[in-house]
Amino acid sequence: NAGVMQNPRHLVRRRGQEARLRCSPMKGHSHVYWYRQLPEEGLKFMVYLQKENIIDESGMPKERFSAEFPKEGPSILRIQQVVRGDSAAYFCASSPPGQNSNQPQHFGDGTRLSIL
Amino acid sequence: QKEVEQDPGPLSVPEGAIVSLNCTYSNSAFQYFMWYRQYSRKGPELLMYTYSSGNKEDGRFTAQVDKSSKYISLFIRDSQPSDSATYLCAMSAVGANNLFFGTGTRLTVIP
Numbered sequence: 001n002a003g004v005m006q007n008p009r010h011l012v013r014r015r016g017q018e019a020r021l022r023c024s025p026m027k028g029h030s031h032v033y034w035y036r037q038l039p040e041e042g043l044k045f046m047v048y049l050q051k052e053n054i055i056d057e058s059g060m061p062k063e064r065f066s067a068e069f070p071k072e073g074p075s076i077l078r079i080q081q082v083v084r085g086d087s088a089a090y091f092c093a094s095s096p097p098g099q100n101s102n103q104p105q106h107f108g109d110g111t112r113l114s115i116l
Numbered sequence: 117q118k119e120v121e122q123d124p125g126p127l128s129v130p131e132g133a134i135v136s137l138n139c140t141y142s143n144s145a146f147q148y149f150m151w152y153r154q155y156s157r158k159g160p161e162l163l164m165y166t167y168s169s170g171n172k173e174d175g176r177f178t179a180q181v182d183k184s185s186k187y188i189s190l191f192i193r194d195s196q197p198s199d200s201a202t203y204l205c206a207m208s209a210v211g212a213n214n215l216f217f218g219t220g221t222r223l224t225v226i227p
Contacts, residue, residue, distance in 0.1 A: 004159070033214070042120070042204065043160070045214035056213045091159055102148045102167075102208055105215060107159035 002027050004094050004108035005074075012114045013082050021077040021111045025094030032075040033093040033105055034067060043091060049075060079113075087115045119143050122205055122218025131227050135192040139205035139218045142186065146207040146216070149181050151190045154202045154220065163203075164190065195225045 005024040013019050025032050031050055035043040048056040049069040060067070064082075069075040079086055091110045095103035122139045129135055137151075147168055152160035164179040166172045172179045178191040188207075192199055202220040 006159075035215075035217075040124075040219065042122075042217035042219045043206075043215070044217075048213040059214065102210065102212070104150070104162055104165045106162060107152075109157075109159040 004029075004092055004106055006090075006092050006108035006111050008111060009109065010112050010114070012116060014116045015083055016081050019079040019082050019086070019113055021079075021090050021092075021113070022074040023077070023092030023094075023108060024074045025092075026106055028096055029094035029106075030097045031095045031103070032069050033095070034075075034077050035091045035093065035107075037089040037091060037110070039088075046077075082113075082115050084115050087113055089113075117142055119216050120205065120207060120218045123221055124219055126222040126224060128224045128226060129195055131195060131197060131225055133195050133225075135190075135195050135199070135223060135225075137190040137192075137203050137205075137221050137223070139188050139207075140186055141188075141207060141216075143207075143209070143216070144183075144186070145209040147210050148208045149179070149188050150206040150215070151177075151179055152204040152206060153199075154204055156201075160204055197225050197227050200224045 034046040037043045045059040047067045064080045066078045089110045093105035093107045095105045120141045149166050151164040154160045169181045169183045176193045180189040202222045204220045205218040206215040
């Protein structure tokens with residue numbers, strides 16, 4: 001499967017625990033984006049990363065949320081001390097490298113995070 | 117005011133009908149326009165990707181952009197039951213990293 005791979009597909013955490021969501025981009029893609037989808041709302045941009053660099057984190061909450069895309073391995077979205085309001089579907093997208101930053105973004109099937 | 121407005125539906129049509137899905141937006145800086153299809157419990161799948169105004173056709177799908185009215189449309193001809201899904205519009209400005217999405221329109225095509 002050459003598509004964007006996200007795992008786990010479902011994640012259940014209790015309030016105060018940490019959640020780690022993983023994303024492997026499509027083959028040949030070096031740009032990764034994270035979005036959050038709340039019920040009855042559209043997808044909301046969180047962060048844009050390239051290998052070892054956070055390019056744009058304007059949509060990330062200032063506290064408890066962090067993201068990384070190391071030189072080797074998948075991109076990780078980390079949520080510390082989760083609260084009920086963090087329950088949502090988290091989608092990762094990737095795009096190919098290029099001078100034009102408006103490359104089409106291709107999405108994975110998401111991780112559905114539930115907070116008990 | 118939301119930057120992208122989309123009627124959530126639901127929209128039900130008989131098989132073979134022409135479907136029209138629409139979005140309006142407020143940010144005149146948007147230049148790139150996309151339509152995604154999302155099946156239940158799946159991620160958005162890119163259907164159409166257009167730049168600036170005009171039409172683009174791909175099989176049974178036609179995307180239209182009217183920048184003067186800040187209005188975009190997706191037409192589906194000869195709709196099939198397999199087209200039943202939620203359709204999301206998305207858009208971005210030149211050089212921007214993030215997409216702005218509508219809330220999606222849920223479509224059901226009845227056999």
